[in-house]
Amino acid sequence: MSLTDDLARLDEMRRNGALSEAEFQQAKDRLLGGMPAGGPVLNALNQLRRSRSDRWLAGVCGGLARSTGLESWGWRLIFSVLLLMGGMGIVAYLLLWIFVPEE
Numbered sequence: 001m002s003l004t005d006d007l008a009r010l011d012e013m014r015r016n017g018a019l020s021e022a023e024f025q026q027a028k029d030r031l032l033g034g035m036p037a038g039g040p041v042l043n044a045l046n047q048l049r050r051s052r053s054d055r056w057l058a059g060v061c062g063g064l065a066r067s068t069g070l071e072s073w074g075w076r077l078i079f080s081v082l083l084l085m086g087g088m089g090i091v092a093y094l095l096l097w098i099f100v101p102e103e
Helices: 003-016 021-031 039-047 060-068 072-084 088-099
Strands: none
């Protein structure tokens, strides 16, 4: 289906009462480029940056805190527990340090 067909179908749904005006506008914005193709998860991953202000080592936990809403001390605790459970915490932290850009 083309963009024109999708917009026409949305407009028809709005006229038939299947969509409210707000739902129609939201869907139309998404079709016209308001929402990235990958959705909110991919968008959050693309915006992930290491923090310059909330950091102990590399700012990974501060950046994750800003992206997810979980406090940075919570991320530090998660990485510490993973470190004690076979060393995966240090591996994950190092990979994020290498691959996530600084803000």
